[in-house]
Amino acid sequence: MLVWLAHILHFSFFHSGPVRTALLVGGCAAVVCAVIGVFTILRGHAFAGHALGDVSSAGGSASFFLGISPLAGFLGIAAIAAMSLEFLGVRRVRDQDVATGIVLGAGLGLSALFLYFDITTTSTTGAAVTVMFGSMFALSPSLIWPSIIVAILGLGTVSVLYRPLLLSVADPELAATRGISNRWVGMLHLLALAGAVALAALSVGSVLASALLIGPAAAALRVSRRPCVAISWAIILGLVAVWGGIWLAYESYYWFSGNAWPVSFFVVVIIFAMYLLGAPCQQLLRRRVRVAEPLPEGTER
Amino acid sequence: MHTSIFRIGSGGVLLRIRRLTAILAAAAITSLGVAGVVQAKIRAVGVENEYANVIAQIGGKFVAVRSIVSNPNTDPHVFEASPSVAIEVARSQLIVRNGVGYDTWVKKILAAAPQAHREVIVVQHVLGLPNDTPNPHLWYKPLTMPNVAHAVAAALSKLDPAHKEYFYTNVKTFDASLKPWYAAIAKFNDEFGGTPVAVTEPVGDYMLNAIGCIIKTPWNLQAAIMNGTDPAPQDVSIQNRLFREHAVKVFVYNQQVTDPLTASFLHLAEKSHIPVVGVYETMPTGYTYQKWMLAEVHAMRLAVTRGISTKVLR
Numbered sequence: 001m002l003v004w005l006a007h008i009l010h011f012s013f014f015h016s017g018p019v020r021t022a023l024l025v026g027g028c029a030a031v032v033c034a035v036i037g038v039f040t041i042l043r044g045h046a047f048a049g050h051a052l053g054d055v056s057s058a059g060g061s062a063s064f065f066l067g068i069s070p071l072a073g074f075l076g077i078a079a080i081a082a083m084s085l086e087f088l089g090v091r092r093v094r095d096q097d098v099a100t101g102i103v104l105g106a107g108l109g110l111s112a113l114f115l116y117f118d119i120t121t122t123s124t125t126g127a128a129v130t131v132m133f134g135s136m137f138a139l140s141p142s143l144i145w146p147s148i149i150v151a152i153l154g155l156g157t158v159s160v161l162y163r164p165l166l167l168s169v170a171d172p173e174l175a176a177t178r179g180i181s182n183r184w185v186g187m188l189h190l191l192a193l194a195g196a197v198a199l200a201a202l203s204v205g206s207v208l209a210s211a212l213l214i215g216p217a218a219a220a221l222r223v224s225r226r227p228c229v230a231i232s233w234a235i236i237l238g239l240v241a242v243w244g245g246i247w248l249a250y251e252s253y254y255w256f257s258g259n260a261w262p263v264s265f266f267v268v269v270i271i272f273a274m275y276l277l278g279a280p281c282q283q284l285l286r287r288r289v290r291v292a293e294p295l296p297e298g299t300e301r
Numbered sequence: 302m303h304t305s306i307f308r309i310g311s312g313g314v315l316l317r318i319r320r321l322t323a324i325l326a327a328a329a330i331t332s333l334g335v336a337g338v339v340q341a342k343i344r345a346v347g348v349e350n351e352y353a354n355v356i357a358q359i360g361g362k363f364v365a366v367r368s369i370v371s372n373p374n375t376d377p378h379v380f381e382a383s384p385s386v387a388i389e390v391a392r393s394q395l396i397v398r399n400g401v402g403y404d405t406w407v408k409k410i411l412a413a414a415p416q417a418h419r420e421v422i423v424v425q426h427v428l429g430l431p432n433d434t435p436n437p438h439l440w441y442k443p444l445t446m447p448n449v450a451h452a453v454a455a456a457l458s459k460l461d462p463a464h465k466e467y468f469y470t471n472v473k474t475f476d477a478s479l480k481p482w483y484a485a486i487a488k489f490n491d492e493f494g495g496t497p498v499a500v501t502e503p504v505g506d507y508m509l510n511a512i513g514c515i516i517k518t519p520w521n522l523q524a525a526i527m528n529g530t531d532p533a534p535q536d537v538s539i540q541n542r543l544f545r546e547h548a549v550k551v552f553v554y555n556q557q558v559t560d561p562l563t564a565s566f567l568h569l570a571e572k573s574h575i576p577v578v579g580v581y582e583t584m585p586t587g588y589t590y591q592k593w594m595l596a597e598v599h600a601m602r603l604a605v606t607r608g609i610s611t612k613v614l615r
Contacts, residue, residue: 015538070561119380120381121375125376125378127560135531137534138561250534258519258520258536260531
């Protein structure tokens with residue numbers, strides 16, 4: 001078994017510096033995105049999550065000519081965008097989509113300007129591809145610790161807000177009568193979401209960030225509607241997608257005589273396959289669940 | 302320290318003033334030409350400034366040359382043409398461009414503004430290279446510029462037959478001026494042929510081959526850095542090992558195509574005390590083509606013999 005595993009994994013896999021960095025940073029992104037992704041879908045913020053990813057590209061592009069860490073760039077702009085979404089007024093679902101669309105457009109416009117600055121003022125090459133679609137094997141090892149810290153902060157926020165978040169998802173009015181401020185919960189959730197999106201953008205690129213944010217969580221919610229079960233599944237699926245993608249990209253070096261395919265492609269393919277496979281799972285489970293499953297936690301009526 | 306800062310500052314201003322006067326002069330000449338008072342100079346564009354330099358050396362006083370891609374702090378691979386550049390290119394009578402996908406945007410501008418008496422020299426075609434030539438940095442190839450100089454003289458003679466002899470005399474002078482560079486190449490090859498080197502991307506590869514160096518960096522990594530695509534982790538590991546195990550004598554670093562990965566290579570090379578030699582996509586300020594090429598070989602020699610880095614050519 002071990003010999004077989006070693007053969008499959010090529011010994012050099014874990015010895016490679018770029019692979020280790022990718023596994024750690026990508027792993028952080030997968031875990032945080034899985035947990036926050038579940039809440040994001042339950043709250044109906046999937047589009048906002050995607051928009052934050054797109055908008056964060058402005059920060060990623062700016063980081064090149066400002067000479068700051070790309071994580072700081074992604075995080076800064078994602079946080080600003082998250083706050084703007086909240087303040088632009090998102091009372092009704094319809095307004096939410098409009099506000100989100102406006103912020104998204106403005107953010108991508110900014111990245112067009114910043115990418116232009118990158119090209120015309122610095123010798124940076126491939127900034128557009130790196131920012132939009134990620135380049136996990138080119139990540140600097142100095143990003144490992146900042147990524148872990150952002151991940152811990154994001155997970156910490158969500159675990160503190162766990163019950164209020166669920167309650168405000170299930171029944172905002174009841175949550176309000178219990179003294180839970182929807183606005184604060186919503187804002188903190190959006191900030192945690194910004195952290196998750198920044199990590200995802202750093203790993204698979206800002207355009208593909210929503211795949212990592214929404215994909216594993218959506219597949220997990222097909223398996224179970226119970227939040228804590230869904231979160232556990234989402235973490236597993238997210239890690240399988242990211243680490244599996246890294247491994248496939250590493251292996252593709254041997255398939256195409258040295259021309260390895262991009263990591264982000266493999267990650268997204270795995271996520272898509274998971275979502276498709278989630279449908280038969282869902283049908284299979286529904287039959288059982290109709291008899292057995294209790295109401296989701298925190299939704300007592 | 303202060304004087305040097307002052308000098309750099311005033312140099313920049315001087316340069317700007319000089320550029321401005323050149324533009325004004327060009328404008329004046331055009332208006333005069335229209336009036337038919339004096340014969341206007343031939344308007345020529347060397348898309349990359351190394352080619353503009355060669356045009357200027359061959360055309361001399363009968364040609365007004367401009368270069369488009371000349372900023373040493375940007376990457377020409379991702380150059381975006383502005384409308385004023387498009388006008389400049391469309392108006393010129395002689396254009397020299399590199400080809401091999403390096404400056405395809407020029408082709409589009411020219412197609413959009415057809416002109417009957419326009420001479421276009423594509424260096425790739427002058428050298429008879431196919432479109433899928435992997436390394437587009439033709440100016441580091443020792444045999445490129447004599448051929449370009451010849452093609453420029455032929456094109457100028459077509460545009461201005463009266464001064465044909467003048468142009469061809471300049472070609473002879475140009476060819477002769479390349480001799481020190483060729484001698485330096487031959488000497489390096491004799492003494493240090495087979496020196497293992499690492500590179501970031503392939504800009505200097507033609508010269509490194511000419512002086513007999515062995516490029517240890519995997520081609521796919523060079524191509525990934527040049528094109529800004531995902532590098533394979535296996536290749537990154539190979540490159541890191543080259544530095545850590547001192548398997549290379551020199552790290553040839555492209556100043557104009559950089560990203561976090563090339564920065565990490567530079568850091569590792571310096572930590573491993575491997576001398577660094579800077580190479581360029583465009584001719585650095587204050588050089589002629591010949592002097593630039595000679596300086597590169599000289600920098601390689603300094604690196605190999607005394608372990609001295611020449612990161613930036615001044």
